[in-house]
Amino acid sequence: MSKVLDAKVLAVYQVAPETYYMELEAPEIARLAVPGQFVHVRCSDAQDPLLRRPLSIHMVSRPKGVLALLFRVIGQGTELLAKRQPGDTVNLLGPLGKGFTLPLPGSRVAVVAGGIGAAPLVFLVQELANMKCQITVYLGAKDKKSILCDGQFTQMDAEVVIATDDGSMGFKGNVIDLMERHMDWRKTAMTYVCGPKPMMQRVAALLAAADVPGEVSLEEHMGCGVGACLSCAVKIAHHGQITNKRACADGPVFPSWQVVWD
Amino acid sequence: MSKVLDAKVLAVYQVAPETYYMELEAPEIARLAVPGQFVHVRCSDAQDPLLRRPLSIHMVSRPKGVLALLFRVIGQGTELLAKRQPGDTVNLLGPLGKGFTLPLPGSRVAVVAGGIGAAPLVFLVQELANMKCQITVYLGAKDKKSILCDGQFTQMDAEVVIATDDGSMGFKGNVIDLMERHMDWRKTAMTYVCGPKPMMQRVAALLAAADVPGEVSLEEHMGCGVGACLSCAVKIAHHGQITNKRACADGPVFPSWQVVWD
Amino acid sequence: MKPNLQVEIGTMLMANPVTTASGTFGFGPEYTPYLDIERLGAITVKGTTLEPREGNPTPRLVETPSGILNSIGLQNPGVDYLIEHYAPYFRQLKTNVIVNIAGNTVEEYANLAAKLNSVPGIAALEVNISCPNVKKGGLAFGSDPVSAAEVTKAVRQATTLPVIIKLSPNVTDIAAIASAVEEAGADALSVINTLLGMAIDIRKRKPVLGNIMGGLSGPAVKPVAVRAVWQVYQRVKIPIIGMGGIMNAADALEFILAGATAVAVGTASFINPRAAIEVLEGIERYLVENNIDDIKELVGAAHG
Amino acid sequence: MKPNLQVEIGTMLMANPVTTASGTFGFGPEYTPYLDIERLGAITVKGTTLEPREGNPTPRLVETPSGILNSIGLQNPGVDYLIEHYAPYFRQLKTNVIVNIAGNTVEEYANLAAKLNSVPGIAALEVNISCPNVKKGGLAFGSDPVSAAEVTKAVRQATTLPVIIKLSPNVTDIAAIASAVEEAGADALSVINTLLGMAIDIRKRKPVLGNIMGGLSGPAVKPVAVRAVWQVYQRVKIPIIGMGGIMNAADALEFILAGATAVAVGTASFINPRAAIEVLEGIERYLVENNIDDIKELVGAAHG
Numbered sequence A, B: 001m002s003k004v005l006d007a008k009v010l011a012v013y014q015v016a017p018e019t020y021y022m023e024l025e026a027p028e029i030a031r032l033a034v035p036g037q038f039v040h041v042r043c044s045d046a047q048d049p050l051l052r053r054p055l056s057i058h059m060v061s062r063p064k065g066v067l068a069l070l071f072r073v074i075g076q077g078t079e080l081l082a083k084r085q086p087g088d089t090v091n092l093l094g095p096l097g098k099g100f101t102l103p104l105p106g107s108r109v110a111v112v113a114g115g116i117g118a119a120p121l122v123f124l125v126q127e128l129a130n131m132k133c134q135i136t137v138y139l140g141a142k143d144k145k146s147i148l149c150d151g152q153f154t155q156m157d158a159e160v161v162i163a164t165d166d167g168s169m170g171f172k173g174n175v176i177d178l179m180e181r182h183m184d185w186r187k188t189a190m191t192y193v194c195g196p197k198p199m200m201q202r203v204a205a206l207l208a209a210a211d212v213p214g215e216v217s218l219e220e221h222m223g224c225g226v227g228a229c230l231s232c233a234v235k236i237a238h239h240g241q242i243t244n245k246r247a248c249a250d251g252p253v254f255p256s257w258q259v260v261w262d
Numbered sequence C, D: 001m002k003p004n005l006q007v008e009i010g011t012m013l014m015a016n017p018v019t020t021a022s023g024t025f026g027f028g029p030e031y032t033p034y035l036d037i038e039r040l041g042a043i044t045v046k047g048t049t050l051e052p053r054e055g056n057p058t059p060r061l062v063e064t065p066s067g068i069l070n071s072i073g074l075q076n077p078g079v080d081y082l083i084e085h086y087a088p089y090f091r092q093l094k095t096n097v098i099v100n101i102a103g104n105t106v107e108e109y110a111n112l113a114a115k116l117n118s119v120p121g122i123a124a125l126e127v128n129i130s131c132p133n134v135k136k137g138g139l140a141f142g143s144d145p146v147s148a149a150e151v152t153k154a155v156r157q158a159t160t161l162p163v164i165i166k167l168s169p170n171v172t173d174i175a176a177i178a179s180a181v182e183e184a185g186a187d188a189l190s191v192i193n194t195l196l197g198m199a200i201d202i203r204k205r206k207p208v209l210g211n212i213m214g215g216l217s218g219p220a221v222k223p224v225a226v227r228a229v230w231q232v233y234q235r236v237k238i239p240i241i242g243m244g245g246i247m248n249a250a251d252a253l254e255f256i257l258a259g260a261t262a263v264a265v266g267t268a269s270f271i272n273p274r275a276a277i278e279v280l281e282g283i284e285r286y287l288v289e290n291n292i293d294d295i296k297e298l299v300g301a302a303h304g
């Protein structure tokens, strides 16, 4: 079940270049949400920009009824969103989509995050930590300044290994290179991936080659967000058949080996 | 000469129901402006609402480089404008249009304001007071709460007579009724009028019947504001000929006897 | 006193003049978490074809100023699937379900109409004639009066359901098409489908949409849609379902005053899932506030 | 190295591809406080008719979502006044002046073209064929290929100036009209004029505009305009001046990539009086950043 409601902004601040953290009062959504789901956010009251913007649920505090977003300013919508002040309201539609498949409690899992892809994975690691999983997070970004959520992951007792393109923090290179060295992820029950498409495609290939199950969170341009408009089609192979699935309603999380990358 | 520039909001507050006062740092415009002129204000950075909004120059302080607006929240544009905070910027195009014709120094003049029509007349009375004119202001509104600028007019040594529709302040009735009792305006060098169109039309008739010169400030929906698009046509009779004039460039102030009311 | 909101589209009785626009509301269940769809006068469901369709390559959607371009390409599971899986659901609904159909040839339209004719749960057919006529080099059926009338006749003969022809705005003279399909037996008209448009990605130097061109909808098109309803109303006697950029009751009232008997809410549902119900409530409020007993008094009232 | 921005519209050389859209820029002087109009590749001035025109009743303008509807009705002082009062000013300008003309009959267009032919200071004629053909019951010249071609031929024969035909988007097949006017001797095309639209005042229950219908322009129409340029580019060889909702350089580049050799900035000037110059500067910046030596490399580049 999902809701549409005005949520009060509790806090908003910049956490990295062009990246904002926002806390919203939305108890109904916080209560229902599972990791990997998203909210469809109205960034303007006017008719331009018109559409909502899909943003992952970054964290929730059910006792406090709080939902957090972590987003990068890309264009008009996210720019307007970043300007909201505490006390303002933001209209949310959610929680939407199908989240990550959780493993058995105590499992060993890997989490792979590229750039802003870290956003939904914090909520996931919250849950995994509650389930006493053994978690390794492979965290990549352009440079040290752009590394997101490393502190949060560490606090939740996840092992965090970092890669930056320029080597300003952790391993110098990208997350794929990093994974190719650290082979621990081969022994996991599940690898969860979120990041830029080319990176997810390469991680999916890595997982497939090692025959390790994984899940990726896909991004497609969305209209409705609720499965009605078929804008967000992604090609999914299942039992030898390729069909269109809706990123918003059938995903955004899909098994890494089923995605037909183009 | 007119400018287009980003002006910093210095102050903004509500002064009456749905009515806001805004102070902007705009020295170039303050320096050039004369009473009766307006600025064309961009109320949104997005493309909806698209057009600028014409607002009269309410007051200027040339030494401080400050320009003030007084506006009523009517729709989308003015609503967005009222939400600006000190420190924000507002894009202004101005000063635009042809202002009021000033009388000889020391003249006896009348000023007639209906509702938000008081906005440009404060700047006018500033100038008239500097010219040591003898000023009577006929000030009308729906009720006491909606009477605007009476304090300002009094401070500038203008005589202020008030009419409210419900009698909650001053004379009970409209400004026309008030003028019909107070016949002083018949002895003036000029009567300046700004308010709702039907009121201006009736005042113009009153002035014509008494053969007293007057000027009215007209409102028309505007595109460019600079005389290029011909959206803001008003019918003006001159030497027996009726022609289209542009409210933005040839006005907004026109001789009361020349306006062809429809 | 509650004003009378009931309107008729052919023999279909609508409790109120509000429906949804095809392709923007799925098959109904997608929006049930947000509103009671049975309160609407009807729901109009996704375009259906004879065979299942995969639709167009992605991206299928791009935002434009106050609008969106879409090129879904009629992805749908086919009419047989609809009859088997959705019709039983439609039947339970306490509102009308309008099924939107699309074909490549006149025969396909006729077949679709015949297949859907006796299916319980379906209140009316809306015929999308903005599709390319495969036999005529891909020109849309809706782009000339003759082929528009042909489709209308074929559907008319194949069904006893009310036939609503959905007009394309991408024509020189929409009233001429309207008149031709009225003559050919249409019970009502939907006005308008999307405007043909496109967007270019200046970084990639290629069209944004996988299918190059798409259909423009949303508030941006409202002035064109109101004008189309106005022109069509002056030419035909059959009722019009107005649509194109309706975001709220005020927008819907523009269409009704221009001549629409009913209205459809499309793109607005993406922005506000409760848009259709809010349009309905707002229309009712307007009638009450203006002491109007019957919505029909407003239909075309702006023509003076 | 500075990229080459020069383009040719027929025999008219433009130092850069940016001009203004007729009716949105007056006769030039209105905008000189805000930008150096001589830096533009050309300015296109207000539509001119044989006799002076009073224009339409007010309101003549209404804002719509991301757009405006206008029904100025070609208010203008007439061609003789233009020749006498504005041409001397045009002559002094260090840029091209394109004069936009409009008529009620083919003869009027021919007369206008003949009168303007030998006038110094005028670089080209842009022919607005969206006007009603008085002899054909008011159907717009631009709405069918035959009458569009007739106007083109008549103007072509009456002048040696470059002839730019300005196409209406309110047609079923804009490429067919484009092709017909190319054949009839047009040197270039302006694509597009405004979309026919209207708005209704729900309080007064009457159309907002004094003239009932008006022309829709601004960002709302951009997707339709880009599509039109794309379609026309595929059909004709003559250069296209693209316009319709260009607000900034990114928008202008969409038109160029779709096939426009030059672009016109219209409604945008109302919102930002410096828009035309900023479009020019932005195009130049894009070329530099992408190491493109010549704007011509981009024209139609999205067709792949």
Ligand SMILES: Cc1cc2nc3c(=O)[nH]c(=O)nc-3n(C[C@H](O)[C@H](O)[C@H](O)COP(=O)(O)OP(=O)(O)OC[C@H]3O[C@@H](n4cnc5c(N)ncnc54)[C@H](O)[C@@H]3O)c2cc1C
Residues within 6 Å of the ligand: A038, A049, A051, A052, A053, A054, A055, A056, A057, A070, A071, A072, A073, A074, A075, A076, A077, A078, A079, A116, A119, A120, A218, A219, A220, A221, A222, A252, C063
């Ligand atoms: C399920 C899902 C979850 C997401 N979670 C996050 C998150 O937690 N943090 C974050 O920073 N970003 C996230 N994104 C991406 C985010 O939606 C886009 O960055 C955002 O929509 C850009 O909007 P804009 O107006 O700033 O940019 P513009 O480029 O101006 O947007 C124009 C249009 O393109 C769409 N668009 C642009 N980029 C994307 C994209 N990557 N994915 C989908 N639509 C896009 C916009 O929604 C809008 O309709 C997520 C995307 C999806 C699909």
Ligand SMILES: Cc1cc2nc3c(=O)[nH]c(=O)nc-3n(C[C@H](O)[C@H](O)[C@H](O)COP(=O)(O)OP(=O)(O)OC[C@H]3O[C@@H](n4cnc5c(N)ncnc54)[C@H](O)[C@@H]3O)c2cc1C
Residues within 6 Å of the ligand: B038, B049, B051, B052, B053, B054, B055, B056, B057, B070, B071, B072, B073, B074, B075, B076, B077, B078, B079, B116, B119, B120, B218, B219, B220, B221, B222, B252, D063
């Ligand atoms: C020369 C001039 C000076 C003005 N000075 C003032 C002033 O000092 N204070 C003040 O409160 N108002 C003034 N107005 C009126 C003011 O411009 C409108 O109230 C304002 O544009 C409404 O915008 P909106 O978006 O809030 O309303 P909406 O109704 O949403 O506006 C829709 C469109 O209609 C136009 N519009 C609506 N009402 C008017 C109107 N009365 N005149 C012109 N265009 C209108 C808007 O500009 C916009 O394009 C003045 C108008 C003119 C022409």
Ligand SMILES: Cc1cc2nc3c(=O)[nH]c(=O)nc-3n(C[C@H](O)[C@H](O)[C@H](O)COP(=O)(O)O)c2cc1C
Residues within 6 Å of the ligand: A223, A229, C021, C022, C023, C024, C046, C047, C048, C070, C072, C074, C100, C128, C166, C192, C193, C194, C216, C217, C218, C219, C221, C243, C244, C245, C246, C264, C265, C266, C267, C268
């Ligand atoms: C995503 C999307 C899908 C659509 N699919 C269909 C369709 O299958 N059949 C059809 O006749 N119209 C379809 N349309 C057009 C709408 O039904 C409607 O005519 C148009 O969008 C204008 O209304 P709006 O501006 O309120 O959306 C679709 C529109 C959108 C936005």
Ligand SMILES: Cc1cc2nc3c(=O)[nH]c(=O)nc-3n(C[C@H](O)[C@H](O)[C@H](O)COP(=O)(O)O)c2cc1C
Residues within 6 Å of the ligand: B223, B229, D021, D022, D023, D024, D046, D047, D048, D070, D072, D074, D100, D128, D166, D192, D193, D194, D216, D217, D218, D219, D221, D243, D244, D245, D246, D264, D265, D266, D267, D268
């Ligand atoms: C107020 C106004 C007046 C116009 N007058 C004319 C005109 O006289 N002749 C003409 O050919 N086009 C006229 N146009 C159309 C524009 O030149 C242009 O084709 C159209 O507005 C699309 O461009 P835009 O969206 O950038 O404004 C006018 C447009 C506007 C907004």
Ligand code: FES
Residues within 6 Å of the ligand: A221, A222, A223, A224, A225, A226, A227, A228, A229, A230, A231, A232, A233, A246, A247, A248, A249
């Ligand atoms: S966004 Fe509409 S179906 Fe996914």
Ligand code: FES
Residues within 6 Å of the ligand: B221, B222, B223, B224, B225, B226, B227, B228, B229, B230, B231, B232, B233, B246, B247, B248, B249
């Ligand atoms: S608003 Fe453009 S001429 Fe007055």
